[in-house]
Structure formats: structure tokens, C-alpha cells
Amino acid sequence: MKNLKIATAQFENKSGDKKYNLSVIEKLSKKAANEGCDVISFHECSITGYTFARHLSKEQMLEIAEIIPSGESILKLTEIAKNNDIVILAGLFEKDENSNLFKAYVCVDKNGLVAKYRKLHPFINPYLTPGDRYCIFEIKGWKCGILICYDNNIIENVRATKLLGADIIFMPHVTMCTPSTRPGAGFVAPELWVNREADPTSLRLEFDGMKGRDWLMKWLPARAYDNAIYAVFSNPIGMDNDQLKNGCSIIVDPFGDILTECRSFDDSFATAVITPEKCIQAGGNRYIKARRPELYRDIIGQDHKSEQNVVWLNADEKS
Numbered sequence: 001m002k003n004l005k006i007a008t009a010q011f012e013n014k015s016g017d018k019k020y021n022l023s024v025i026e027k028l029s030k031k032a033a034n035e036g037c038d039v040i041s042f043h044e045c046s047i048t049g050y051t052f053a054r055h056l057s058k059e060q061m062l063e064i065a066e067i068i069p070s071g072e073s074i075l076k077l078t079e080i081a082k083n084n085d086i087v088i089l090a091g092l093f094e095k096d097e098n099s100n101l102f103k104a105y106v107c108v109d110k111n112g113l114v115a116k117y118r119k120l121h122p123f124i125n126p127y128l129t130p131g132d133r134y135c136i137f138e139i140k141g142w143k144c145g146i147l148i149c150y151d152n153n154i155i156e157n158v159r160a161t162k163l164l165g166a167d168i169i170f171m172p173h174v175t176m177c178t179p180s181t182r183p184g185a186g187f188v189a190p191e192l193w194v195n196r197e198a199d200p201t202s203l204r205l206e207f208d209g210m211k212g213r214d215w216l217m218k219w220l221p222a223r224a225y226d227n228a229i230y231a232v233f234s235n236p237i238g239m240d241n242d243q244l245k246n247g248c249s250i251i252v253d254p255f256g257d258i259l260t261e262c263r264s265f266d267d268s269f270a271t272a273v274i275t276p277e278k279c280i281q282a283g284g285n286r287y288i289k290a291r292r293p294e295l296y297r298d299i300i301g302q303d304h305k306s307e308q309n310v311v312w313l314n315a316d317e318k319s
Contacts, residue, residue: 001141001167001276006230007032007040008260010247011267012238015049016064018073018092022047025090026080028269033084037271039139040088043234043249044105044149044172047073047092050124051174051241054313058101058127065095068104069113082110087139089234091148091172093128094118100129105146105172107137114139117146120157123310136164142276149173150308152223156300162227162288167279169227171220173235176212176246178312184210188244196265203265207246216248225256228284230274237265254282 009028014020025042032040044050048064056064066073073092081088087109094104094116103119118131134157135146145166151157152171161169177188188211192203207213216233224231230253237247249262251272259272279285 003273003275004039004140004142004168005037005271005273006168006232006251007035007037007269007271008232008234008249008251008262009040009042009267009269010235010237010249010262011042011046013043013046013049013236013240015052015241017049018047018064021049022073022076022080024267025077025088028267029080029086029088030084032269032271033086035271037086040086040269041170041172041232041234042088042090043236044119044174045091045093045103046172046234046236047090049240050236051243053093053125056125058099061093061101061125061127062095062099065093065101067096068094068106068116074106074108074113077106077108078110078112081108085110087114089146089170089172101125101127102129102131103148105148105170107139107144107146107170109139115144115146117148119148119151121150121154121308123150123308123313134161134164136161136166139168142168142274144168144170146170146172149175150310152219155223155226158223158227158229162229166229167276168230168232168274169223171223171231171233173233174240174245175235176215176248177206177244180311182210182215185215186211188212188246190239190242190244193238193244200265207248212246213248216250220250221252221256221258224252224254224284225282226284226287228254228279228282228288230254230279237262237267254278254284 115137145161
């Protein structure tokens, strides 16, 4: 594997406006390519918008969802990738020929679709079907995986993706700045976003505190460190429907160190060059080799009924 230059992006998407969102993806992809990037990664449902989908009927979901890879958005991503010689990762709602709906994230290069992943733990809309498999693919010799938002909260998903060979895991999100049982969590007032030019300090304090970045720092570096992976985290900035999101798109290396991070309130990206040596040098690589699966194989694999409780969504439904 050779060094790879990756951009992790953030932008304020428009709900249901695929044409606009793809135009921003095109603008940022072109700029990243001009800066020598091999890859650019966007957030969960960056093509379609996300939070607004909690109010959509199945018919409305089917209207915005697309067949992959023949849908217009994948064709547009391929055009952007080809014109700029860059690999693009982005998210959208997917439908199949039987009108099943999925939360999808794709990797596209100049030749078309490279990989498609379906979120294992979707919740934003009741008509979404969970994915049933992990996804491993290559970008210029690097083994990569994808885990969307909530999927990363279940640590077994990260370890399984690593054990399947991934040295890079793309982690697209729409997260932070929502209520939770976690101390310090909560919404950030949209008024602060409107007033961000006159008073950036108040907004930054909210974005960087326990509602946002401080929470991210509790777990994201640990996922990278424990599994000796590069974690490429992407998240929107600004309003996603009626919720304000804090961006904080970031790349963490196998030592758990932050390589780069978006700190702007604007549509932007941050870049880092990743090197293969760290995947071997990092402690996580040694710990993985030292595992003793015979001790816990039956414990981890025992029968279990999955229960997924999203506190902010349940609270929203009651309001």
C-alpha cells in the first residue's frame, strides 16, 4: 500500500434537494482533487438529507430513494469522480425492485460503483430495512470498510470490519447536538447558527462541549486505537431539517491521534495523508494478534434479541 491523501468533508445539506446537495459534493470534490486528494468522504445521507425523513410516509420515501447503481445520483457521482479523478463516498436512501428501503452509503470512482453498504442499525424512518452484512472493498490497494453512524456504537461491528481486513473505516454520521441520557447532551439552539457571524464564540462553545465534540472524543479515538485503523468520520454542519449539527469531520489514525479536523462553519473539508506503517506499528495491531477467541467465542455469539432505543427520536415523537 502507498500513502493515500483523504479529505473528510462537511456541508449544510438541503432536505430532499438532491440536485443542490450533489452540486456541493461536486464543488468540494473538485477542490479536494485540485489539492491532490485521492479520496473524499461525505456524511450519512449527504445526497438526500437525513433528519427530515422521520416524518415521511413509505410512498414519500420511495419517491426520494433510488435504485443503486442505476439511479441518477450514482451516475452523477461517477461523472464527478471521472471529471476530477477522485474517489467519492456519499450517502442516500436506496430502494430495490421490491420497494424495500435501505439507508445506503456508496463508494464511487471514475468507472462507477466500487462498493455499497446498507446501514445495519437504521432508525430515522420505520420503513427502512436493516442491512445484513459488512462491506470490504479496496481503494488504491487499501482495504476499506464502512459503518454508518449508529453502527459504530456497537463495538463488535468495528472489530468485525477490522477482522475482515479493513485498515480504513469510513464512518459517515449525522450526529451530536441531540438530547440523551448522557450528562451535558442536548439540542443546540438554531438561533446561534443564524447569529454565527456576529457571535461565533457562543456557537463554538456549544459545538465543542458535551453536546458535540467532547462527546465524540470519548469514543472515536478509542475505536481507531483498539482496532489499529484509520477512522474517517464525516458529519454535516449547520441545519439538517430542524436540527443543528456541529460538523467536526475528522480523521483519526491507528494510534488514536487526530490527524486533521474541520473547524470552519462553512462547507469545507480537512485532509490528511495516511501511511500504511502506522497500521502495523500501532498497539491495536499487537492486541488483535494476542486475542484468545476460545475464551469468548460462545459468549459474544450467544442468542440475543437486538433492542435499539434512540432517546432523542423517541422524545421527538412524544413532542
